[in-house]
Amino acid sequence: MTLLNKTTAELQSLLHNKEITIKELTEETFARVAKTDDKVQAFISTNEEKALERAEQLDNEPVENRGPLFGLPVGIKDNIVTKGITTTSASRMLEDFIPVYDATVVEKLNQAGMVSIGKLNLDEFAMGSTTETSAFKTTCNPWNLDHVPGGSSGGSAAAVAAGEVPFALGTDTGGSIRQPAAFCGVVGMKPTYGRVSRYGLIALASSLDQIGPITRTVEDNALLLQAIAGHDEKDSSSSSKEVPNYIEHLTGDIRGIKIGVPKEYMGVGVGEDAKNAVLEALKVLESLGAEWEEVSLPHTTYALPAYYYISSAEASSNLSRYDGVHFGYRSEDAKSLDEIYRKSRAESFGRDVKRRILLGTYALSAGHYEEYYKKAQKARMLVAQDFANVFSKYDVIISSAAPTTAYKIDGEPDDIVTKYMGDILTTPINLAGVPAISVPCGFSNGLPLGLQIIGNHFDEATIYKVAHAYEQATDFHKRTPAIWEEK
Amino acid sequence: MTKVTKEELLAVADRAMLALTDEEADLFTEDLATFIGYADKLNELDLENVVPMTHALQQINVMREDVERDVLDRDEMLRSVKEHQNGEIKVPTILS
Numbered sequence: 001m002t003l004l005n006k007t008t009a010e011l012q013s014l015l016h017n018k019e020i021t022i023k024e025l026t027e028e029t030f031a032r033v034a035k036t037d038d039k040v041q042a043f044i045s046t047n048e049e050k051a052l053e054r055a056e057q058l059d060n061e062p063v064e065n066r067g068p069l070f071g072l073p074v075g076i077k078d079n080i081v082t083k084g085i086t087t088t089s090a091s092r093m094l095e096d097f098i099p100v101y102d103a104t105v106v107e108k109l110n111q112a113g114m115v116s117i118g119k120l121n122l123d124e125f126a127m128g129s130t131t132e133t134s135a136f137k138t139t140c141n142p143w144n145l146d147h148v149p150g151g152s153s154g155g156s157a158a159a160v161a162a163g164e165v166p167f168a169l170g171t172d173t174g175g176s177i178r179q180p181a182a183f184c185g186v187v188g189m190k191p192t193y194g195r196v197s198r199y200g201l202i203a204l205a206s207s208l209d210q211i212g213p214i215t216r217t218v219e220d221n222a223l224l225l226q227a228i229a230g231h232d233e234k235d236s237s238s239s240s241k242e243v244p245n246y247i248e249h250l251t252g253d254i255r256g257i258k259i260g261v262p263k264e265y266m267g268v269g270v271g272e273d274a275k276n277a278v279l280e281a282l283k284v285l286e287s288l289g290a291e292w293e294e295v296s297l298p299h300t301t302y303a304l305p306a307y308y309y310i311s312s313a314e315a316s317s318n319l320s321r322y323d324g325v326h327f328g329y330r331s332e333d334a335k336s337l338d339e340i341y342r343k344s345r346a347e348s349f350g351r352d353v354k355r356r357i358l359l360g361t362y363a364l365s366a367g368h369y370e371e372y373y374k375k376a377q378k379a380r381m382l383v384a385q386d387f388a389n390v391f392s393k394y395d396v397i398i399s400s401a402a403p404t405t406a407y408k409i410d411g412e413p414d415d416i417v418t419k420y421m422g423d424i425l426t427t428p429i430n431l432a433g434v435p436a437i438s439v440p441c442g443f444s445n446g447l448p449l450g451l452q453i454i455g456n457h458f459d460e461a462t463i464y465k466v467a468h469a470y471e472q473a474t475d476f477h478k479r480t481p482a483i484w485e486e487k
Numbered sequence: 488m489t490k491v492t493k494e495e496l497l498a499v500a501d502r503a504m505l506a507l508t509d510e511e512a513d514l515f516t517e518d519l520a521t522f523i524g525y526a527d528k529l530n531e532l533d534l535e536n537v538v539p540m541t542h543a544l545q546q547i548n549v550m551r552e553d554v555e556r557d558v559l560d561r562d563e564m565l566r567s568v569k570e571h572q573n574g575e576i577k578v579p580t581i582l583s
Contacts, residue, residue, distance in 0.1 A: 193543035236549035305526035327567035377539035433543025
């Protein structure tokens with residue numbers, strides 16, 4: 001393994017000077033996946049034949065026509081549809097579903113000249129925080145194979161951390177990019193709601209879902225977001241706001257940047273190691289000329305219940321399309337149309353998916369709608385206003401990306417409230433629709449910790465600026481798990 | 488604490504078109520009761536004059552020109568359908 005240790009700029013220079021070809025780089029990527037993925041289990045499927053064919057074609061493209069990501073390998077979370085390539089969302093329901101079109105982000109990766117290596121594991125329909133609810137496999141944390149990679153984009157974060165691919169796409173509804181990025185010691189960005197088209201994303205909760213990049217460095221992350229961001233007429237919730245040049249903002253100069261640190265994010269339920277890592281990171285940022293103060297997001301404690309009502313309600317509606325008739329799993333012993341619906345869903349959805357469908361249907365039912373769903377939407381407004389208040393005075397908000405390091409496999413609590421508490425630091429961000437990144441900020445017992453940097457709507461550029469300056473002043477992103485060295 | 492009965496849960500499952508085993512029904516009844524009990528903390532908030540937030544961005548009437556364009560191919564779409572005949576999806580008899 002040699003090539004994947006290189007930075008994106010180094011790889012491009014090798015390609016430009018014809019020291020390697022895109023085909024060789026692609027072959028090495030598959031060799032790497034073949035060697036490592038037996039242990040990590042990040043990929044649900046790979047498409048070597050198609051990828052090598054494409055790599056050969058790309059090699060013919062003149063160097064002057066190539067952008068910064070041209071010819072580089074990328075993995076795609078398996079809830080993003082890919083034309084002609086099985087897209088399962090890690091559910092038995094879609095085990096043999098072959099989409100007839102590409103998601104807009106996939107088209108954009110193709111336009112950028114990237115080579116898709118395969119589809120990455122996730123919690124079933126992106127519902128979970130450990131990737132254990134996948135119907136197909138349990139992905140392991142590359143830093144310690146007895147631990148989970150986080151979720152739901154666990155396959156994406158683990159593949160990048162294990163050095164299988166330098167770039168991956170994840171999706172984030174309540175923390176599903178940032179928490180696995182934190183658990184795996186990589187960089188994960190959830191963009192502003194509307195920054196990236198959701199066309200072709202298998203919906204979990206449509207008012208919260210966003211697709212975003214997972215990479216090893218902040219610079220790579222900015223390059224990948226640059227490639228996928230922008231308005232799409234196929235997703236009317238995507239924004240027509242201009243996409244800034246993110247790389248231009250990676251100046252290292254963060255003098256005068258004002259940071260708010262919410263006291264609620266440093267309180268009950270957040271582990272000491274996570275809190276200490278944030279305090280250490282603030283010292284680094286201060287030494288670079290940024291200023292920080294404690295602030296308050298007073299409705300934080302209401303975000304989690306509001307999030308679970310809203311996301312489950314939207315999920316129950318989105319998942320009603322899986323009826324066993326049009327596509328997806330169909331029960332074999334259904335004797336009537338009604339039984340096709342009920343049995344197909346019962347036999348192919350996992351327990352966590354059923355639980356959320358039931359909670360969502362309950363919250364939307366006549367007699368409960370006002371009491372639960374509408375109340376949650378009102379609480380959402382208060383949570384969003386908290387952020388608006390802080391962003392009127394501060395450039396970014398900083399916290400830990402997760403309350404702890406990665407859990408042990410099978411170690412997640414059974415009690416659903418305790419389980420959902422793991423999402424307290426990430427769900428408010430989705431409710432408000434603002435962007436946030438996780439960057440590596442330390443280790444505890446050999447497992448990574450992530451620093452969450454939250455920005456105002458459509459201000460990913462400032463997040464990247466701060467994240468990059470912090471990254472360059474620390475060496476956490478340069479450390480690699482032992483699995484990198486294994487022959 | 489909010490009570491969710493097994494009958495209520497089964498009624499919800501019926502609306503959600505989900506056949507449940509008895510064991511699942513017991514488990515989910517308990518889960519829903521636990522969650523709703525916890526989420527009752529939303530009642531601490533004064534929400535009288537708060538407008539519900541339905542979307543992260545407030546966009547109204549996003550329109551585009553209505554132009555003719557290529558649509559997905561029927562044969563390709565039917566590839567993911569379990570049973571079909573003459574370009575139509577097959578289901579069990581619904582009238583008897």
